[in-house]
Amino acid sequence: MPRIIPFLFLPSLLFCLSLAAQTKKSGPVITDFGSVWEIESPDFATDSSKQFKAVFDIMDSPDDPVAFNEKIETAARFLNMHAQSGVPASQLKIALVVHNKASKDIISNEAYQKHFGTNNPNYDLVKALLNAGGQIIFCGQSSLARGFPKEELIEGVQLSLSAMTALIQLQDDDYKLIKF
Numbered sequence: 001m002p003r004i005i006p007f008l009f010l011p012s013l014l015f016c017l018s019l020a021a022q023t024k025k026s027g028p029v030i031t032d033f034g035s036v037w038e039i040e041s042p043d044f045a046t047d048s049s050k051q052f053k054a055v056f057d058i059m060d061s062p063d064d065p066v067a068f069n070e071k072i073e074t075a076a077r078f079l080n081m082h083a084q085s086g087v088p089a090s091q092l093k094i095a096l097v098v099h100n101k102a103s104k105d106i107i108s109n110e111a112y113q114k115h116f117g118t119n120n121p122n123y124d125l126v127k128a129l130l131n132a133g134g135q136i137i138f139c140g141q142s143s144l145a146r147g148f149p150k151e152e153l154i155e156g157v158q159l160s161l162s163a164m165t166a167l168i169q170l171q172d173d174d175y176k177l178i179k180f
Helices: 004-021 070-084 100-106 109-116 123-131 140-146 163-172
Strands: 052-058 092-098 135-139 158-160 176-178
Touching: 052 070, 052 163, 070 092, 070 100, 070 123, 092 100, 092 163, 100 109, 100 135, 100 140, 123 135, 135 140, 135 163, 140 158, 158 163, 163 176
Parallel strands: 052 092, 052 176, 092 135, 135 158
Antiparallel strands: none
């Protein structure tokens, strides 16, 4: 085997080693969820004087009732990555509009036990988002269609007429839609 071949692998090895040196971290807004990578010297700089208002359209959820909903964690990642990048937490506003299959993810542990025989795997994350000043708004249409009445919601979750209504109103209030 020619000696030049090992040198072809050197750049890949160096790249892998540099990735291994980096770790994701959570906080400072949501300490137990929302780990993100630090991006050093981005070409498109984050304007830390700007107010960031985001509304997350949360409609999907894993079918397995013991599985964590990573779509909800997106809001924690949003808060943490911007705060880690120098945006004051007071300039970060989030709202989650929850409907469809994700309806189950915002009910109390007691209600979740009743429906699924286990605690809600999303309970602590939802409480952390609420405690950080986030709004979590539940579609009233999904509430009735999915069988999760207002009384079963995690304390602090708001019931709306519909997800459509909440999304329109929040976007009218300059929240930018994040759908993924």
